[in-house]
Each structure stands twice: as C-alpha cells, then as structure tokens.
Amino acid sequence: MDIAALRTAHPDHWMKATAIRTLTLDAVAAANSGHSGMPMGMADVATVLFEKHLKFDPKAPEWPDRDRFILSAGHGSMLLYSLMYLTGYEDMPLEQIKDFRQWGARTAGHPEFGHARGIETTTGPLGQGIANSVGFAIAEEIQRATWGKKIIDHHTYVMAGDGCLMEGVSQEAIALAGMQKLSHLIVFWDNNNITIDGTVDIADITNQPMRFEASGWHVQSIDGHDPEAIDAAITAAKNDPRPSMIACKTHIALGHAAQDTSKGHGALTNADQLKAAKEAYGAPMGDFEVAADALKQWAEIGARGATAHKEWHDRFNALSANKQAEFKRIYAGEAPKRLSATIRALKKQISEGAPSVATRKSSEMTLEVINPIMQETIGGSADLTGSNNTLTKDMGTFHPDTRKGRYIYYGVREHGMAAAMNGMALHGGARAYGGTFMCFTDYARGAMRLSALMGVPTTYVMTHDSIGLGEDGPTHQPVEHLAMLRATPNMNVFRPADTVETAEAWEIALTSQKTPSVLALTRQNLPTVRTEHKNKNMVAQGAYVLADAEGKRQAILLATGSEVSIAMEARDLLQAEGIGTRVVSMPCWELFEEQEESYRKRVLPGGPVRVAIEAGIRFGWDRWLFGERGKREKSGFIGMHGFGASAPAERLYKEFGITAEDTAAKVKSLIK
Ligand SMILES: Cc1ncc(C[n+]2csc(CCOP(=O)(O)OP(=O)(O)O)c2C)c(N)n1
Numbered sequence: 001m002d003i004a005a006l007r008t009a010h011p012d013h014w015m016k017a018t019a020i021r022t023l024t025l026d027a028v029a030a031a032n033s034g035h036s037g038m039p040m041g042m043a044d045v046a047t048v049l050f051e052k053h054l055k056f057d058p059k060a061p062e063w064p065d066r067d068r069f070i071l072s073a074g075h076g077s078m079l080l081y082s083l084m085y086l087t088g089y090e091d092m093p094l095e096q097i098k099d100f101r102q103w104g105a106r107t108a109g110h111p112e113f114g115h116a117r118g119i120e121t122t123t124g125p126l127g128q129g130i131a132n133s134v135g136f137a138i139a140e141e142i143q144r145a146t147w148g149k150k151i152i153d154h155h156t157y158v159m160a161g162d163g164c165l166m167e168g169v170s171q172e173a174i175a176l177a178g179m180q181k182l183s184h185l186i187v188f189w190d191n192n193n194i195t196i197d198g199t200v201d202i203a204d205i206t207n208q209p210m211r212f213e214a215s216g217w218h219v220q221s222i223d224g225h226d227p228e229a230i231d232a233a234i235t236a237a238k239n240d241p242r243p244s245m246i247a248c249k250t251h252i253a254l255g256h257a258a259q260d261t262s263k264g265h266g267a268l269t270n271a272d273q274l275k276a277a278k279e280a281y282g283a284p285m286g287d288f289e290v291a292a293d294a295l296k297q298w299a300e301i302g303a304r305g306a307t308a309h310k311e312w313h314d315r316f317n318a319l320s321a322n323k324q325a326e327f328k329r330i331y332a333g334e335a336p337k338r339l340s341a342t343i344r345a346l347k348k349q350i351s352e353g354a355p356s357v358a359t360r361k362s363s364e365m366t367l368e369v370i371n372p373i374m375q376e377t378i379g380g381s382a383d384l385t386g387s388n389n390t391l392t393k394d395m396g397t398f399h400p401d402t403r404k405g406r407y408i409y410y411g412v413r414e415h416g417m418a419a420a421m422n423g424m425a426l427h428g429g430a431r432a433y434g435g436t437f438m439c440f441t442d443y444a445r446g447a448m449r450l451s452a453l454m455g456v457p458t459t460y461v462m463t464h465d466s467i468g469l470g471e472d473g474p475t476h477q478p479v480e481h482l483a484m485l486r487a488t489p490n491m492n493v494f495r496p497a498d499t500v501e502t503a504e505a506w507e508i509a510l511t512s513q514k515t516p517s518v519l520a521l522t523r524q525n526l527p528t529v530r531t532e533h534k535n536k537n538m539v540a541q542g543a544y545v546l547a548d549a550e551g552k553r554q555a556i557l558l559a560t561g562s563e564v565s566i567a568m569e570a571r572d573l574l575q576a577e578g579i580g581t582r583v584v585s586m587p588c589w590e591l592f593e594e595q596e597e598s599y600r601k602r603v604l605p606g607g608p609v610r611v612a613i614e615a616g617i618r619f620g621w622d623r624w625l626f627g628e629r630g631k632r633e634k635s636g637f638i639g640m641h642g643f644g645a646s647a648p649a650e651r652l653y654k655e656f657g658i659t660a661e662d663t664a665a666k667v668k669s670l671i672k
Contacts, residue, residue, distance in 0.1 A: 001225075001251050001254060001255070001259065003254075003255045003280045003281065004280075006225060007281070007282055010227050010228075012297065013044070013047060013048070013051075013227045014281075014282075015282075015283075015291055015293065015294040015297075016047045016051070016086075016294050016297055016298060016301075017043040017044045017046075017047045018043075018281045018282070018283045018291075018294065019082065019086055019283075019290040019291070019294045019295070019298065020039055020040075020043040020046060020047065020078075020079060020082040020083065020086070021039070021040045021043050021254070021255070021277075021281060021283075022277075022278055022281065022283045022284075022289070022290070023078065023081075023082040023085070023086075023097055023288060023290065024036050024039040024040060024043075024078040024079065024082060025040070025256075025268060025274050025277060025278070026097075026274075026287050026288045027078050027081070027097050027098070027100035027107070027288075028078065028100070028267050028268060028269060029267075029268075029269045029271070029274055030098060030100060030287075031100045031101040031102070031267075032267065032269055033101060033109075033267050034077075034078060034100065034101060034109065034266075034267050035075040035076055035077075035078070035265060035266055035267065036078070036253060036256070036264070036266070036267060036268040037076075037192075037194070037252035037253035037256075037258070037264035037265045037266070037268070038073050038075060038076030038079065038161060038190060038192075038252065038265070039076045039078045039079035039082065040252070040253050040254050040255070040256065040264075041190060041192050041224070041250040041251055041252045041253065041254055042073075042076065042079060042159055042188070042190050042224065042248070042250060043079070043254070044224060044225045044226075044227060044230060044250075045159070045188050045190075045224050045230050045248050045250075046079055046083055046159070047227070048227050048230040048231050048234070049069075049157060049188075049230075049234065050083055050087065050301055051301050052231050052234070053067075053155075053157075053231075053234050053235075053238070054067050054069060054157065054305075055067040055154055055155075055305055055308055056069070056087075056305045057305035057306055057308070057309040058084070058087045058088045058089040058090070058118065058302045058305075059088070059090070059306065059309075060309055061089060061091075061117040061118040062117065062428070063309050063312065064151075064152070064327075064331055064428055064429065065151065065152055065153065065154050065312050066154060066305075066309075067154045067155045067156070067157060068120050068133070068136050068154070068155070068156045068157065068427065069083075069120060069157050070120055070121055070123070070129045070130070070132060070133045070136065070156065070157065070158045070159070071111055071123055071129060071159050072123055072126070072127070072128070072129025072130040072132075072133070072158050072159060072160040072161070072164045073123070073126070073129070073159055073160060073161035073163065073164055073190060074110040074111055074122070074123030074124035074125075074126075074128075074129060075110060075124065076159070076161075077107070077108070077109065077110050077111045077124075078097075078100065079159075080111050080119065081096065081097055081100070081107050081111075081116075082097070084116065084118050084119075085097050086290070086295070086298035086299075086301075086302070087298055087299070087301055087302030088299060088302035088303075089116065089117065089118045089302075090117070091106055091115075091116035091117050091118060092106065092107075092116055092118070094288060096116070097288060098288060109124070110122070110123060110124030111123055111124070112454075113426065113454040113455075113456075114454065114455060120136075120426060121422070121423070121426050121454065122450055122453060122454045125446055125450065126161070126163040126164045126166075126167050127163075127164045127165075127166075127167025127168070127169040127170045127173075127419075127446075128169065128419055128422075128446065128447060128450055129158060129159075129160065129164065130158050130160045130164050130165075130169075130170050130173050130174075130187060131169045131170065131172065131173035131415070131416055131419030131420060131423070131447065132419050132420070132422050132423035132426065133156050133158045133173070133185060133187070133423060134173045134176055134177045134180075134182065134185065134416070134419070134420045134423060135419065135420035135421060135422060135423020135424040135425075135426075135427065135432070136156040136185075136423040136424070136426065136427045137156045137177065137182040137184055137185035137243070137423075138180065138182065138378070138398065138408065138420060138423070138424060139378070139423070139424040139427035139428075139429065139430045140152060140154060140155075140156065140184055140427065141180075141182065141184070141398075141403050142378065142398060142403060142404065142405075142406065142430070143429055143430075144403070145403035145404045146375070146404055147327065150315045151312075151315065151316060151319070151327070154184065155184045155185070155186060155238065156184060156185050156186070157186050157187075157188070158185070158186070158187040158188065159187075159188045159190060160187055160188070160189055160190065161189075161190045161192070161195075162190070162191075162192070162193070162194070162195050162200045162204070163195055165189065165206075165208055166195075166203070166204055168415070169415045169416055169419055169446065169447070172411075172413035172415055172416025172417075172419075173416050173419065173420070174211070174212060174215045174217070175215045175411070175413070175416075176410065176411065176413060176416055176420070177215075177217070177243045178212070178215035178216030178217050178242070178243060179215070179216060179411075180398070180399070180400060181216070181241060181242055181243070181400040182243045183240065183241045183242060183243065185243040185244070186234065186237045186238070186243070186244045186245075186246065187243070187244065187245045187246070188224075188245075188246050188248050189208060189245060189246065189247045189248060190224070190248060190250055191208070191221075191224070191247045191248055191249050191250060192249075192250045192251060192252040192260075193260075194252045194260065194261065194262050194264065194265055195262065195265065196262055196265055196266075197262065198262050199262075208245075208247060209221055209245070209247055212245040216242060216243075217242055217243050217244065217245050218236075218237065218240040218242040218243065218244045218245070219244070219245045219246075219247065220233045220236060220237065220244070220245075220246050220247065221246075221247040221249070222246060222247070222248055222249065223248075223249055224248030224249050224250035225250065225251070225254065230246075230248070233246045234246070252264040252265060253265075253268060255277050255280050255281055256268055256273060256274075256276075256277045257270075257273045257276065257277075258273070326375075327429075330375070330376045330429045331428050331429050333428075333431075333457065333513050335374065335510050335511045336373055336374060338373050339370070339373065339374070339507065339510065339511070340507065340537075342369050342370065342373060343366070343369075343370075343503050343504070343506070343507045343537075344535055345369075346365065346366060346369050346499075346503050347500045347503050347504070347530075347533060347534075348533045350362075350365075350498075350499045350500050350503070350528060350530075351500060351528065351530055351531055351532060351533040352533070353528075354527070354528040354531050355499065355528060356525045356526065356527050356528070357499060357525055357526070358521070358522045358523055358524055358525050358526065359496050359497075359498065359499070359501075359502050359519075359521040359522045359526060359561065359562075360387070360388060360389045360461075360463040360464075360521040360522060360523060361389055361499075362496070362498065362499035362502035362503070362521070363389055363390075363461060363463075363502050363506065363519060363521055364389035364390070364392065365499060365502075365503075366499075366502055366503045366506045367379070367389075367390070367392045367506070368392045368393065370506065370510065371392045371394055371395055371406075372392075372394050374431065374510065375406075376429060376430055376431045377395075377406060377430075377431045377432075377433065377510075378398070378406050378407075378408065378424055378430050378431065378432045378433075379391065379392070379395060379406060379407050379408070379432075379433050379434070379435075380407060380408030380409065380410050380417060380421075380432075380433075380434045380435070381409070381410065381417075381434060381435040381436065381461075382410045382411065382412055382413055382414045382417045382434065382435070382436040382440070382444075383409070383410070383411055383412045384435060384436055384437060384463075385409070385435075387435075387437070387463060387464065387523075388435030388436065388437075388461050388463045389435075389461075389463070390407075390433065390434070390435040390461055391407050395407040397409065408420075408434075410434065414436045414440045414441075414443035414444040415443050415444050415445075415446055415447055417434045417436070417444065418434065418444035418446075418447035418448050418451070418458070418460070419446075419447035419450075420432075421433070421434050421447070421451070421458040422447055422450055422451055422454065422456055422458060424458075425451075425456035425457060425458050426454070426456055431457070431459075431510060432458050432459070433458070433459035433460070433461055433509075434458075434459075434460065434461065435460075435461035435462070435463060436461075436462065436463075437462070437463060437464045437469075437476060437478075438462035438463065438464055438465040438466075438478040438481055438520055438521075439464070439475070439476050439477065439478040439481065441460070441462055441478070441481050441484070441485065441518070442481070444460070445484075448460060448485075448488070448491070448516070448518075449488060451491070451516035452488050452489060452490040452491040452515075452516055453489075453490070455490060455514035455515065456514075456516060457509070457512040457513060457514065457515060457516055457517070458516045458517075459506075459509040459510070459516070459517045459518075459519065460516065460517065460518045460519065461519050461521065462481075462518055462519060462520050462521065463521045463522070463523060464476060464477075464478075464521075464522075464523045465478060465482075465495065465520040465521055465522055465523075465561065465562075466478065466479075466522070466561070466562060466615035466616060466640075466644075467479075467615050467640065467644040467645075467649065467652045467653070467656060467658075468522050468523060468524045468562050468615060468649045468652075468653070469522075469523040469524070469649070470523070470524070470646075470647065470648050470649035470652065471646055471647065471648060472646065473644065473645060473646030474643040474644045474645055474646065477643070477644035478616065479616050479617050479640045479642070479643060479644060480616070480617050480619065481520075481616070482495065482520060482560075482614070482616045482620075483616065483617055483619035483620050485518050485520075486589055486590070486620055487620070490514070490515050490516075491515065491516055491517075491518060491590070492508065492509070492512070492515050492516070492517045492518070492588055492590050492591065493517075493518045493520065493588065493589065493590065494508070494509070494517060494518065494519050494520065494539065494587050494588050495520040495560040495561035495587055495588075495614075496519070496521070496539065496561060496587050497526065497529050497530075497546075497559075497560070497561055497562070497564035497565065497585050497587065498526055498527065498528045498529045498530055498564075498565075499528060500528065500529075500530035501529075501530065501538070501539050501585070501587050502519070502521070504537045504538060504539035504540065504587075505517070505519055505539050505587060505588070506519070507537055508537065508539060508540055508588075508591075520561060521561075522561065522562045523649075524562065524649050526561075526562055526565055527565050529546060529564055529565055529568060529585070530546075538585075539587045539588060539591070540591060541591060541592065541595055541599065542586065542587070542588045542589060542590065542591030542592025542593065542594065542595060543558075543584050543585065543586035543587070543588075543589075543592040543603055543604075544584065544585060544603060545582060545583070545584055545602075545603055546564065546568070546583045546584065546585040547568060547571055547582065547583045548582050549575075549580030549581050549582045549608075550575055550580055551575075551578065551580040552580045553580045553581075553582055553605075553607070553608050554579050554580050554581065554608050554609060554667075554671055555574060555579060555580070555581045555582070555608050555609045555610070555611065555667045555670075555671070556581075556582045556583075556584055556604065556605075556608045556609070556610045556611075557570060557571060557581060557582070557583045557584065557610075557611055557612075557613060557663065557667070558584045558586055558604075558610060558611070558612040558613070558621075558624055558625075559583065559584070559585065559586065559612070559613040559614060560585070560586050560587060560614050561587070561614070561615075562615065563613040563614050563615055563638075563639075563658065564583070564585045566613055566653075566658065566659065566660050566663065567583045567613050567660075567663065568583055569660035570613075570660040570661075570663035570664045570667070571583050572660075573660055573661065573664040574664050574667055574668075577664075577668075579667065579668070579671065581667070582608070584603055584604065586624070589620075589624075600628060601628075601629065604624065604628045604629060604630070605629065606629030606630070606631075607629075608634075609634045609635070609636075609667055609670040609671055610624070610625050610630050610634065610635045610636075611635065611636045611637070611638060611663060611666050611667050611670070612624060612625055612635075612636075612637050612638070612639070613637075613638040613639065613658065613663055614638075614639045615639055615640060615653070615656075615658050616639055616640055617639065617640050617641070618637045618639055618641075621637055621639075625637065633670075634670055635670070636666040636667075636669075636670055638657065638658055638662055638663050638666060639658060640656060640658075644656070
C-alpha cells in the first residue's frame with residue numbers, strides 16, 4: 001500500500017485517521033496485548049463516519065435519538081476507545097487509553113457495556129454485534145412509527161469483520177434484517193481477507209456481497225481507505241430503502257510491517273516497527289501523542305452534534321406533558337404504576353377460579369393483561385408462537401408494512417432472536433421478550449449469556465420445560481438446561497408452579513432493571529396450587545412455604561414448577577401416615593439466595609429430612625439439600641438422571657420415578 005500517496009491525497013483526513021492508528025499502536029504496546037490491525041485498517045471508515053455522518057453528542061451519550069455505533073468486531077476495541085477519546089466522551093480521557101486492558105479501567109480488552117457511557121453494547125464474541133444491531137434497528141423502526149420522526153429518526157451503524165460474518169448468528173441476523181427492510185441499518189464489512197489462522201480463503205470462500213444481496217440487502221463495494229468513496233457509500237446507503245452492507249476493502253494493520261498478514265491481527269508491540277509505522281504516517285513520535293491540529297479537528301467533530309441534540313430537546317419539549325412523561329418512563333425502564341395492581345387482580349381471579357392450565361398458557365394470560373398497559377413490550381418467538389403462547393391480541397405484527405406492530409416472527413432463529421432482544425433492550429425504550437422451546441436455550445445461549453453479562457432485562461419465555469412435554473422425546477426434553485441457566489451469573493431462572501406464580505414471575509421480570517429472566521414453562525396442564533390469594537409477590541422471595549407440616553415436622557419437600565403439585569400430593573400421602581411434611585415451592589433460586597439468612601432458615605430449618613423434586617438433573621440441588629442446615633444422609637433427590645424418552649408425559653413421569661408415591665417412599669426411607 002502506498003502510504004505516501006494516501007497521505008498526500010487527503011492530508012486532513014489522513015492525520016485524523018492516523019490519530020486512531022497511533023493511539024491503537026501505543027495502547028496495545030503499553031498493555032503488551034490487544035488487537036492492533038483491525039482499528040488500523042478501519043480507521044478511515046470510522047473517521048469519515050464520525051466526521052460526516054454519525055449523529056452523536058459525546059456530552060450526552062444516552063440521548064435517545066443518537067445514531068448507534070456498534071463495533072461488532074469487538075477485538076478492535078481500541079478503534080472505539082480512540083474515537084471516544086478523540087471526540088470528547090467524558091468517560092474516556094487519555095488516562096483510560098493509557099490504562100488499556102488494566103484492572104479497573106473502562107478500556108477492557110473488549111468493549112463492555114456499562115464501563116464507559118457511550119459503549120452501546122458488549123462485543124467480542126464475534127457475530128453478536130451485528131446480530132444485536134438488528135434489534136437496535138427494529139426498536140428504532142417501532143419507535144419512529146410510534147413517536148414520529150421528530151422524536152426518533154436515527155441510524156444503526158455496524159462494523160463487522162470476516163469473523164462476524166462467518167459466525168452462524170450473522171446469517172440469522174442478516175436474513176431477518178433483509179426481510180424486515182431495516183433501512184436504517186448500515187453494516188461496514190472490514191474486508192481485509194485476514195483472520196487469526198491466515199487468509200480467509202483457508203476456511204471460507206463465500207461471496208459476501210452476493211450473500212447479503214440474496215437476503216434483500218443493498219450492497220456496495222468500495223476502497224475502505226478512500227474517504228470520498230466512503231462518504232459517498234454512506235450517503236447512498238442512507239438513501240436506500242433496504243438495509244445496507246458496504247464491503248470496505250481494507251488492509252489490516254495498514255502501514256505497519258505486519259500489514260496484510262495474520263500477524264497484523266493481534267498485538268503489534270515491536271518498538272522499531274511501531275516507530276517505522278509512525279514515521280511512515282508522518283505522525284508525532286511521542287507515546288500517545290496526537291498532532292495538535294488533528295486533536296482540534298476531532299474535538300470539532302465531537303462538538304458537531306450538540307446543535308442537533310439541542311434541537312431534538314426543543315422538539316421533545318413540544319410534546320404534551322403526558323407524552324413526555326410516558327417517554328421518560330419507558331426510557332428509564334420503569335414499569336407503569338398500574339402493573340402491580342393489574343398483576344394482583346389477575347392473581348386473585350386465578351386463586352378463586354383455580355384453573356388447571358399449562359404455565360405457558362398462564363404466561364399468555366399474564367401477557368394479555370400486561371401488553372395493553374406496557375406499550376414498550378416487544379414480543380416474539382422463534383417460529384413457535386402457538387406453542388410458546390407469546391402473542392396477545394393487541395400487539396400487531398412488526399412487518400415492513402406495519403411498523404407499529406410489537407410482535408416479531410423471528411423465524412427459526414433462536415440465537416438471532418436472543419441477540420436482537422439484547423439490541424432492543426440496549427437501544428432503550430423497549431422491553432423485549434421472546435420464546436422458544438426450553439431445550440433450545442442451547443441455540444440462544446451465546447446471546448443469553450451476554451444479556452446476563454451486560455445486565456439487560458430481557459425475558460426468555462422457554463416453554464416445554466421438561467419430560468412433561470412428552471411425545472416429542474429426548475431431543476426436545478431439557479434435562480440439564482435449568483442447571484446451565486442457574487450457573488449463569490446475573491440471570492433469574494423462574495420455574496413457576498401455576499398461573500399465580502407465573503404472574504408473579506412476570507411482574508419481577510418486567511420490573512427488573514439489570515437482570516435478564518428465564519421463564520421455564522410447561523406444556524402440560526398443572527393444577528393451581530396457590531388457591532389462597534395473597535397480595536404479596538411470593539416468588540420475589542425465591543422460595544416460600546406453600547404448605548406447612550401438620551403435627552411434628554419430619555420432612556421438607558422442595559420442588560419447582562410442575563413438580564410442586566407432585567410434592568403436594570406426596571405431602572397428602574405422608575400426612576395420611578402421620579408424617580408431618582412441609583412443601584417449599586422454589587420458583588427462583590437466585591432470589592432465594594438473596595434473602596436474609598433468617599428468612600432462609602425459617603423456610604429451610606435444620607432437622608427434617610429433605611427431598612427435592614424436579615424433572616431435571618440433580619446438578620445444583622445439593623446446595624439446598626446439604627447446605628442451608630441440611631444433611632447429606634437425610635436428603636434425597638427425585639428427578640432425572642439422564643436423557644428422557646418419547647412417550648406420553650404421564651408414562652414418563654412414572655418410568656423415571658417422578659411421582660408422589662416415589663417421593664413419599666424416598667422420604668420414608670430417609671426417616672428410618
Ligand atoms: C465467537 C468467537 N470465536 C472466536 C473468537 C476469537 N477471535 C477473535 S478475533 C478472531 C478472528 C477474526 O477475524 P476477523 O473478523 O477477520 O478480524 P481481523 O483479523 O480482521 O481483525 C477470532 C477467531 C471470538 N472473539 N469470538
């Protein structure tokens with residue numbers, strides 16, 4: 001690459017892009033780790049985007065109508081950090097750049113949502129950013145339709161590398177975005193032909209432009225180092241009614257000895273090579289030094305958005321007081337005041353009527369009362385709407401012709417769905433929920449983990465939560481999934497026992513600010529176990545005494561979801577024999593763990609025999625059986641010990657020994 005020619009062709013542009021390149025080189029050298037090549041290759045695209053197109057105000061990183069910039073190739077984090085520093089984000093002073101990848105710094109190895117205001121999403125697991133961006137763009141479309149262009153009208157820009165496009169989730173995202181005609185979504189593909197193992201063609205020969213075109217995208221191919229071409233392509237992309245992909249032919253680690261090699265992907269720390277690169281760029285030689293003129297121009301770029309931001313406020317202030325309050329409430333992620341009364345009314349009605357329904361149906365009954373009072377909910381399912389019971393009457397379908405619709409047919413794309421849900425939550429003004437079969441949490445897992453890591457309150461409606469689904473057999477019967485989800489930090493896993501618990505779980509999910517929720521729901525009908533109405537949200541305590549022992553307390557049965565009613569039957573059997581038995585419903589372990597010791601002790605006192613009943617594997621249960629004052633020799637587990645089988649549910653419960661009789665027998669064997 002002829003660096004001298006690039007320098008002279010657009011000197012002003014060159015110096016600005018150079019600042020990104022040298023800051024990256026210096027930060028990576030100081031940390032002695034990181035990824036230099038991607039920021040160096042995409043510096044020109046980023047410079048033009050920020051200078052000429054991106055609507056942003058570094059003084060107000062949460063301005064709702066800002067453009068979103070998603071660095072899907074998260075390993076190139078120094079690109080984002082450099083841009084934030086140069087344009088004047090308060091959370092990104094030079095010290096942060098100098099502290100790249102160090103303990104306590106906001107400049108983590110990969111961009112982490114919540115570390116510095118202005119980082120829109122956590123990226124690093126390749127493919128997630130581009131898949132998030134579809135959710136960002138959907139939220140923008142819905143809100144533009146709902147609030148009008150004066151209030152919401154912005155773009156989502158994404159930088160994705162070869163790695164992002166190789167990941168399967170990108171296909172789900174691209175296909176969904178193309179079908180939905182997300183015209184405000186613009187993806188830059190860093191077409192540098194390099195990954196870690198070598199050139200891309202050792203593993204992939206996909207014609208990426210054709211691939212995007214095949215899914216309904218507008219595609220352009222440009223020289224990613226030509227500022228005029230970049231500018232023109234972005235303008236064309238903005239004017240096209242389809243989502244846009246701009247294939248940017250770039251050189252990884254431009255201007256460095258490692259340019260165009262896979263060595264250039266990683267940490268370029270050799271001092272002589274670093275010096276030579278700076279010389280070739282015509283950059284100042286000091287560590288972290290940026291030419292004064294470039295600094296000034298970058299500061300001007302950072303100041304450019306203040307006017308647009310102010311004008312937006314003027315338009316916002318012209319809205320009625322009610323509308324302003326509603327907008328602010330939704331963007332603060334606060335549930336409406338009416339929510340708890342609405343949930344209470346439903347609980348009372350259910351406790352009185354005591355219907356026998358599947359908890360997936362209970363969830364639908366709850367959504368039927370929630371969705372009309374929470375315009376911010378965006379629901380959907382990965383092609384299992386009728387099974388997940390996620391659609392309610394008033395929602396409308398989100399479609400290119402009906403942008404106000406709040407229900408999304410995600411297609412058979414669990415991972416893409418979960419990643420899009422993250423994007424909606426991160427965009428703001430949206431509460432996303434989505435459904436699939438519980439077993440396919442595996443498929444969605446990459447994005448679910450990021451919900452938890454980022455602390456975004458998405459809700460996963462996972463139905464068909466055990467062998468109780470019956471005939472579909474072991475491929476569809478989750479056994480280890482509860483354990484896997486419970487092992488995930490910052491994730492509330494709810495397994496409600498009936499409609500009342502389901503409504504309570506939904507209330508917690510919809511008022512959560514920083515924790516995603518999983519609702520594990522049944523296919524099969526369950527009796528109502530909460531027949532006595534209580535205003536209090538019992539699920540919020542995680543576990544509680546559903547039925548206490550009569551007479552001397554000799555046994556405690558701990559159960560979740562569909563096995564709570566089995567525990568209640570077992571209690572009847574045991575009480576009939578004079579064995580005082582308490583039943584503890586444990587719909588959410590995580591919330592129980594958060595309770596005071598004194599409460600936990602009241603629910604799980606030491607002494608009695610303990611038997612846990614759950615149609616999943618035992619992993620994790622020992623905490624409640626042996627811990628919390630329990631004893632190994634006085635505890636037992638009724639549940640699954642391997643995969644399930646294909647048969648009617650009742651037969652499966654019998655064959656796998658998950659019945660009231662088995663439970664009673666286990667208790668008696670332990671009491672002896
Ligand atoms: C899901 C996932 N798998 C693997 C990695 C490790 N990884 C980081 S960057 C990278 C290569 C990416 O290549 P490309 O997107 O072309 O980036 P470039 O080499 O251009 O910087 C890999 C495999 C990752 N971050 N995420």
